[in-house]
Amino acid sequence: MQNEWDAVVIGGGVAGLSAAQMLGRSRRRTLVIDGGMPRNRFAAHMHGVLGHDGRPPAELLATGREEARSYGVEFADGAVAELIDEADLLRVVRTDGTMDTARAVVIATGIRDVLPDVPGLNQEWGRTVLHCPYCHGWEVAGRRLGVLATSAASLHQVELVRQLSDDVVVFTSEPFDETTVVRFTARGIRIVRDEVRAAHGREGALEITTASGDRHVVDALFAGGAPELDLGFAAGLDLARTDAPGAPLAADLRGATSHPRVFAAGNVTAPFGNVPLSMGAGSMAGAGVNGMLAAEDFALAVTARTAERNAAWEERYAAEGRFWSGRVNATVAAVVAPLEPGTALDLGSGEGGDAVWLAEHGWRTTGVDVSTTAVTRAAALAASRGVDVDFRTGDGAASVGGEFDLVLASFLHSWEPDFPRLRLLREAADHVAPGGRLLIVTHAAPPPWAREVPDHAPVMRTPDEELSLLALVPDQWQAEIVEVRRREATAPDGTPAHLDDGVLLLRRRA
Template structure:
């Protein structure tokens, strides 16, 4: 089964633009299209920089050719249903087959539901027009009409006057708009239009009272019907507008689903070809970025070592040992010590400076290399080991003290199992010291709460043989800290200090 990075439904200006960005980003992309773009009724496009006067079909054909060089696959097919799981979207086609992808772009456009007046559908896109910017220049200075089918057309009625002095508005308009139209010499005819006349070209309109008004072109609007029924069952958020209900999207086209985007006329019915192309390109880039983030997160989650090497790619060294460790270890007689998750070595260096034969072990090669450099700079003898399998087979042992300070990770790893294995390296009469975060700092952003286990819960989870260990401390300790804004604060640490019974 092929799994695509992205499936684009719709091969018009928006869909092909999105696919182009994705193909250039080396995403495995499939475009599904039925070959029925909204502007197929028009002979030429206008207002499209570099393509003014180009046939819509020619633009699509060139776009398809361009996509082939980037490995984008185009297929003629209709989509009947889209389903999604946590990891993918499943697109069912009209032949019953299904395609799987990590993300979906809906660029299926709309249909214009035209007024039920004879002649309108016959001349739609040629003599019956909807966008003055797209077609006004071609009918400039001619006899133009505006058929009002909605109060929303007030803007269109005033706009058409820019292209001709001879304009008739058919329908009822509110007084303020009527005054503005009359002031610019626009005639208003309230008798209903019952037919658009003309064979190959529009020649006029017939009114309900039998009169005929000569006309070279007629502007009106249809009701936009978005082609998105195949996701209706998903319950995606929608926005109700004066012209209909459309999928709600953010500025880059993302819907309320994290894996589904929508772009072009299917969400913006008034968008012209260049606007749809720009929106499609924006959406394509946004989808690629979302997948880049997902790729990175999956790589991180798949390898704790990669994650921590990334965290330690830049120096995190503070030069200060853990305050709680210093306080608890200061009165212990020096011996051999192993620090699990040593990072850049601050605790190990402090221990070595105070007479301990110190070894540090960490999963990050970057951290261990930097720790060794810091130890050399400090002039202390300390050994550091990098190992993905903590506590590492070559750390030696037994140790008079095994420590693990703030041994937490956003990447899943067997923390308790590591601590249990580390406890086996404690010498007879030696100690195991585990220091953990007991709570988030007071300056943590709202909504970033994270539950940390109590020291008692940690001790229970460790499940060490209570006949072999004596509990010396299980407590929460408060230590001074400095908040990011430089003010004095405090942090709470959970402490477990155990002593192995002497043989």
Template sequence: MDERYDVVVIGGGAAGLSGALALSRARRQVLVVDAGAPRNAPAGHVHNYLGREGTPPAELLEIGRDEVAGYGGEVTTGEVVRVEREDDGFRVDLADGRAVAARRLLLTTGLVDELPDLPGVRELWGHDVLHCPYCHGWEVRDRAVGIVATGPMGVYGALLWRQWTADVTLFQHVGRAPTEEEREQLTARGITLVEGEVAALEVAGGRLSGVRLVSGEVVLRDAVVVAPRFTARADLLADLGLETVELEAHGTVMGSYVPADAMGATAVPGVWVAGNVANLQAQVIAAAAGGLNAGAAINADLIAEDTRLAVAAHRLIGVR
């Protein structure tokens, strides 16, 4: 082993850095291993983060790294390729050949947005192609927004985004058609329903110009909303016997996550999770809160272990 730590945090986003900050302030030896590919990198700003509203994602992470380092925590750029239980802790192998030991693990690797397979979606993702109104609704308020339905949540999404703009068009791309009750709801709220498969998003000068249907018709839109599948980045935990589970809503699979208790403890002793890998709906501030909770729980668990070891040593000395 190159080094030994109380805790190795795998993932250096808001959840990982928040957990590392709490643990470093608790005078634990902490290493954060970050692959440098944050989920919100395409977004221009972080929103709904009290005190940091509108901060660029990269800037927020840089501030967090500096704070962790200020309390003695280590943050390194790299990729963890394997974790395995070893003795009373874990062995963590990095892609550069380095191996470190950890008494506890905190996995904050986030999730992958699996986008609909439509031309134009990927290149516009994060600025003109959106998914969360609480993240981006204000930025497209009163503009022409299109909802591309790829499942049973299309009507719900259209009604939700109607809060931010009166110009909403629901494109019934795939999935079941709206019921009569849902059609009445759309009409009552002034939402246009376009029935017909979407062929692609029209891109002009790197920006969205409209939605092109299979029929050839183009409907002008300033922003488009899609529903990705949210898949937890948790392959590393399979070797420890921990699997992800699917999250269903309204009869459709929304994604996968690692189950854990309220403080992030998993079914595998010594392993905690926080952020989007455990909570698909967590925005940045919620992910940071999850990391804090997990950090506190890990420290408490280590204190209990330290105390058991100290008592055992004390008794041994007494016997002698």
């Protein structure tokens, strides 16, 4: 089976559900794949969660699922075996063989706490063996408390636990330095320099046995577990990690990782984060995914619109045997004639009149046009005139690449109001070689015989306006011609007339 989604959230804890809720509210088709093993499943109640203090974690997750479902989010029980990058999609392979595709993935699989290798700790985890003074400290405040010191971070944990009770003992198999001993002693903390060998629950308390055979009874023991992240399913994506304990995924405030379609939230990015932090991170990741998808939706729409526009030009050329005269534009010829020939690129070369003339006058010319029919006719014209021109089907200078001594954009107009003319002209400027020129020839005004100009007619600007809109870096370009030139023409009724051509010749400084 294969299903297509806007987003797949891997992990249904508070981070994953928060991300899914944001995506559902944004009308994104979202799937949550969850194995049902949240990190805090051992705890009977949550604390330090504003508005939910003392609430069972499972109850919060159940409520979160219902809220997400109300926004159209779907759920699947199971786990993910592999994530496969397919450029514009990610393939999500579940362990049961089911395949999903997603435009984005949120990894919210959390972590597993690996406790010190002491018999009994796992059995009492979440009851008399605790890890977070903020999450569980109030409930054991004022009682007999212990701390199992296994790393430098344990020293900070001792300081926090001491705030909860006057009766604190710390167990360590390695001697503390003098400064630590002085600090702990000053606060009345007992230090047991002996290796802990076992821990057993005894009527709501915990009996701790050390290597020397001594037994110590505490009401709760704080022991920091080492975070373990199971991210084997994402190994093929080579996601960036941080050097924090457990090597969590590197993500920014929106949850974005080193892969453009992968976001992450919760303990996979912050192993020591609590429920509120994970909820907030999940919410930001969901918003981050939706923002990325929204931007992509616009980019895809532009691509589709460009393809539609190009297809219209192809239909226009194909509908007639020949569209243009095949002769060079008189203004183009007059401006280019004094220039020393080199390499030239003719944008929107059409049926090849200008490009062929350039080749006949010594230019090594490339012509590009969106219409395959126009390119075919242009190549035939070049062959009939005995010149070699490299005609290509493409959309602007970016589709050709390279730099040229002359880039020509001759009458690059369109009736479509969303025609990206400025983008095409700026791309043209980017492909002018140092010392080379950009020549833009335009209709500076409607023809004199046009009594009325339709509202949807192409915008016709003066060369000065064109130069201002291009916004090229002044110290990199020199304007050689910025003027309107009158060109003699014949009106549709056969009477003499004239056209106003805008001429903008810019030289890129060497």
